[in-house]
Amino acid sequence: MTSRVRILAFALPALTAAVCVGHTDAAQAGEFAGVVELFTSQGCSSCPPADAELARLVEQGDVLALSYHVDYWNYLGWADTLSSPASTERQYGYARTLGRKNVYTPQAVINGRDHISGADRAAIDRIVKSLAENGAGLTVELAASMDKDGLSISVGPGQGKADIVAIYFDDATQVEIERGENAGRTVTYRHSVREMETVGMWDGAAVKLKLPSSVMSAHPGRGCAILLQMVGPDGSPGRILGATLIEPGKSI
Numbered sequence: 001m002t003s004r005v006r007i008l009a010f011a012l013p014a015l016t017a018a019v020c021v022g023h024t025d026a027a028q029a030g031e032f033a034g035v036v037e038l039f040t041s042q043g044c045s046s047c048p049p050a051d052a053e054l055a056r057l058v059e060q061g062d063v064l065a066l067s068y069h070v071d072y073w074n075y076l077g078w079a080d081t082l083s084s085p086a087s088t089e090r091q092y093g094y095a096r097t098l099g100r101k102n103v104y105t106p107q108a109v110i111n112g113r114d115h116i117s118g119a120d121r122a123a124i125d126r127i128v129k130s131l132a133e134n135g136a137g138l139t140v141e142l143a144a145s146m147d148k149d150g151l152s153i154s155v156g157p158g159q160g161k162a163d164i165v166a167i168y169f170d171d172a173t174q175v176e177i178e179r180g181e182n183a184g185r186t187v188t189y190r191h192s193v194r195e196m197e198t199v200g201m202w203d204g205a206a207v208k209l210k211l212p213s214s215v216m217s218a219h220p221g222r223g224c225a226i227l228l229q230m231v232g233p234d235g236s237p238g239r240i241l242g243a244t245l246i247e248p249g250k251s252i
Contacts, residue, residue, distance in 0.1 A: 034128040034137055035064045035227065035243045038118045039091045039107045040189075042080040043073040045181035050106030050118030055190040063128055064225055064243045066169060067192045070105060078180030082173060082192045090196070093236035111136060112229060112240040140202075142242030144226045151211040153226055155202050155242065162241055164200035164209065165227045168219040169193045171248040194222065202228060216246070223248040 038054045040047045057065035068087035069080045091103050098115060106118035111131050116123040131137050141156030153164060174188045200209045216224060228242035 032064045032138055032243050032245075033062050033132055034111050035066070035240045036124060036128070037090075037109045037112075038065070038067045039070055039087070039103070039105055039109070040067055040118065041070055041073040041083065041105050042175060042177050042182060042187070043076045043078045043180045044105045046119070047106045048182065048185065048187060050108070051187055051189060053108075053119055053121055053124070055188070056121070057124075058190045064245055065191055066167060066225060067189060069189075069192060070103075072103075073105065076180050078177055078182070081175055082170075082189060082194075084194075086196060087193060090237060093232075096234065096236045097232055097238050111138070112238050136239070138240065138242050140228055140242040142226060142228050142244045144224070144244045144246055146213075146216055146224075146246055148213065149210075150213045151209075151215050151224075151246075153200070153209040153211070155207045155209075155228060157204065157206045158241065159204050160230060160241070161204065162202045162228045162230045163198045164202060165229050166197050166199045166215065167193055167225040167227065168195045168222045169225065169248075170222055191223070195219065221248060 036057055038050055040051055051067070054065050054067050057063055068090060069082040069084065070088040070091055071080065071083040071085055072088055074080055074083060091107065094109050094112070094115070095103050097112070107115055108118035108124055109115045110124065110127045113131055113136050114127050116127060140158040143154045145152050155164065169191045172188055172190055173192055174186060176186045177183060199211060199215070200207070224246040226244050227240055229240045230238035232238055
């Protein structure tokens with residue numbers, strides 16, 4: 001691989017997502033400054049630096065960092081052991097929202113609003129800060145907790161409509177890559193997303209949800225990120241308004 005990123009082109013009409021949210025102070029809206037979603041592949045030689053950057057963000061802790069392993073590079077000689085069609089579908093959805101005609105790895109999507117190479121530390125930090133300062137950060141309060149009775153989610157007031165999305169992830173997964181462009185590497189992947197589901201809807205009014213304990217018990221040992229995310233008419237993911245996290249091992 002000669003280029004810094006791997007790009008996969010496809011035909012796509014431009015689509016602009018309409019958003020309308022209140023300008024709440026970001027520090028009051030939750031514990032995270034933003035959400036960074038990395039689209040990566042074990043089969044792409046450009047991705048290990050971005051995987052390391054994602055791990056740095058996880059340890060740093062001031063943003064919610066998630067890793068989505070796409071499946072469209074699996075034909076290169078190594079099938080990514082963490083890849084899924086759902087992760088690929090999410091990245092294509094962001095492409096539609098952002099008006100792009102291609103997808104690439106490693107791509108970091110920030111707050112569902114902007115994107116950059118996932119290996120570009122300075123640019124990721126700059127975009128997170130800029131979005132927060134310009135009212136495009138996490139502006140809606142969102143909290144979640146788990147006890148013996150189930151999963152409780154609390155969403156504050158704001159403007160607009162959004163889905164409440166639960167994203168289940170593995171904290172750390174070590175993979176020995178035997179073939180393909182990264183053959184011989186052993187990589188520890190952080191916050192690799194395994195499943196996603198919409199668990200509720202929000203129309204701007206404060207809301208509290210109580211979900212059964214089976215929501216978490218079906219994903220033993222995994223963490224759970226809760227996103228408040230706007231969705232386009234075609235179901236494409238859009239701006240993320242709020243985010244919170246139940247860390248692996250913290251569920252009851």
